Amino acid sequence: MAASRTILIAGAGIGGLTAAxxxxxxxxxxxxxxxxxxxQEAGAGLQLSPNATRVLIALGLASRLEPHVVVPQAVSIRQAASGREIARIPLGDDIAFRYGAPYWTMHRADLQAALIDTVKAHPDIILKIGTRVEDFAMHAHGVTAYLKQAVHVSNERGIAFVAADGLWSRTRAQITQETAPRFRGRVAWRAMLDANHVRDEFREPVVRLWLGKDAHLVHYPVSAGRQINVVAIVGGKAGSAGWNTPGRREDILKRFARRDWTIAARDLINEAEQWQTWPLYDRPARRHWGQGPITMLGDAAHPTLPFIAQGAGMAIEDAVTLAQCLSVDDADPVRALRLYEGLRRKRTARIQRTSRMNGRIYHLGGPLAALRDFLLARMGGEKLRERYDWLYDWRRV
Ligand SMILES: Cc1cc2nc3c(=O)[nH]c(=O)nc-3n(C[C@H](O)[C@H](O)[C@H](O)COP(=O)(O)OP(=O)(O)OC[C@H]3O[C@@H](n4cnc5c(N)ncnc54)[C@H](O)[C@@H]3O)c2cc1C
Structure with a gap:
């Protein structure tokens, strides 16, 4: 295939792999x-809503993924101290029917493996593992990326360069002169449990979201129900970037004190021996994501706090939108990249804002928490889901 049709991508996370x-x-x-x-083998779970699963299905990944996913029947929102269910948002067949695609929970490693196999099997994709994009240079007919693999340096030319290199994107730093991402004062503690070791109720195909003062807990089954993904988010200190900073069980249990948290939630936390901590950072939404033949995608472009479970979903949406823009305007890739950015900017900024707002609402305490719970209960699950029509009903495939 002509090199004039080559697109260079930095980063084979969910965004880069889907884009490829x-x-x-x-x-x-x-x-x-x-x-x-x-x-990186990312030992954690993912919720993927219909806006994202629709894309994966259209890309032909359904048969590869379906044996590994769980189709949750509901999101159950609960009060931390009493354990009482405040609202139940229907998922399952209901959501699949409403938006034309399913809601899945899955192990990240299963999604990564499916995408990597698909990419490796594609004759037009060259996957260079262990290869770092060190730098890039724009020129009249595109861009050259300078690569380093161990001690070997090389370069590749393409008509466009896509930085899918995540939250700490070097490309973003180079093209925007921005400083590091902002720490948001909270840390996600993550654990994966064997489903045989938890109470029956925690094996149910349900996403449970427990809301407490200054903390919340989310858990759901993954890996076709064999494992339970647990995420506890509490206040904490900035730390090293990455998934694999270990946390001590006794430290996270202290944050889920007996007086504030029902015994069931504490039992679940107590069951997990190995915890990984992930300090939460984000960046402000930007007006410009690129320059000339260069653009960004996924967390590099719009890092999203996890309070809406949409970071990977947005990267998947970006990927398919980018491919469409470049294919309809392949005579002018620079214009196609600006079109892509224009199509994605507002929606991803809204997701970033909504996620920050959810984070504040989830961690309320005292009378404000009581008011939140009253309003959630009064609205009810159906209405709560309808409020996300704009999110789940996204269609570009
Ligand atoms: C606690 C938590 C829970 C979450 N839950 C969900 C959820 O339920 N649903 C959801 O949709 N999202 C969720 N997210 C968000 C989601 O994980 C991210 O938004 C998503 O993984 C971003 O994908 P990405 O491909 O943009 O970046 P990344 O996954 O960060 O991938 C970037 C890749 O680029 C590589 N790279 C970096 N620099 C270079 C370079 N110079 N050269 C070559 N390679 C490079 C890195 O090694 C990495 O593999 C959650 C996040 C957190 C923290």
């Missing part, structure tokens, strides 16, 4: 570089 597949399906040659070798 979507672009190759549109007839582009893709060079996808991932610095990690092997690609």
């Amino acid at each position: 597949k979507a672009l190759a399906d549109k007839g582009f040659r893709v060079v996808l570089c991932e610095q990690a070798d092997p690609p």
Whole structure:
């Protein structure tokens, strides 16, 4: 295939892998570089709503993913201290019917493995593992990326360069002169449990969201129900970037004190011996995501706090939108990239805002928490879901 159809991508996370597949399906040659070798095994769960699963299904991944996912029947929102259910948002067949695609929970490693296999099997994608994009240079007919693999340096030319290199994106720093992301004062503690070791109620195909003062807890089954993903979010200190900073069980249990948290939630936390901590950072929404033949995608462009469970979903949406823009305007890739950014900017900024707001609401205490619970209960699950029509009903495939 002509090098004039080559797109370079930095980062084989969920965004970069999905973009590679979507672009190759549109007839582009893709060079996808991932610095990690092997690609990071991210031991955590993911919720993917219909806006994202629709894309994965359209890319032909359904048969590869379905054996590993769980289809949750509801989101159950609960009070931390009493354990009482405040509201129940219906998912399952209801949501699949309403938005034309399912809601899935899954292990990240299952999604990553499915995407990597698909990318490796595609004749027009060159996946360079253990290869870091060190720098890039724009020129009249596109861009050259300078790569480093161990001690070997090389370069690749393409008509466009996509930075899918995550929250700490070097490309973003280079093209925007921005400083580091902002720490948001909270830390996510994550654990994966064997489903055989938890109470029956926690094995149910339900996403449970427990709201407490200055803390919340989310858990749901993944890996076809064999494992339970647990995420506890509490106040904390900035730390090293990454998934794998270990946390001590006794430290997280202290944050879920007996007087504020029902015994069931504490039991679940107590069951997990190994915890990983992930300090939460984000960046402000930007007006410009790129320059000339360069653009950004996923967390590099619009890092999103996890209070709306949409960061990976947005990266997946970005990927397919980018492929469509480049394919309809392949005579002018620079214009196609600006079109892509224009199509994505408002929606991703709204997600960033909504997630920050959810974070504040989830961690309320005292009378404000009581008011929140009253309003959630009065609104009820159906209405709560309808409020997200704009999110789940997104269709570009
Ligand atoms: C606690 C928590 C829970 C979450 N839950 C959900 C959820 O339920 N649903 C959801 O949709 N989202 C969720 N998210 C968000 C989601 O994890 C991220 O938004 C998503 O993984 C971003 O994908 P990405 O491909 O943009 O970036 P990343 O996954 O960060 O991938 C970037 C890749 O680029 C590579 N890289 C970096 N620099 C270079 C370079 N110079 N050269 C080559 N490679 C490079 C990195 O090694 C990495 O593999 C959650 C996040 C957190 C913290």
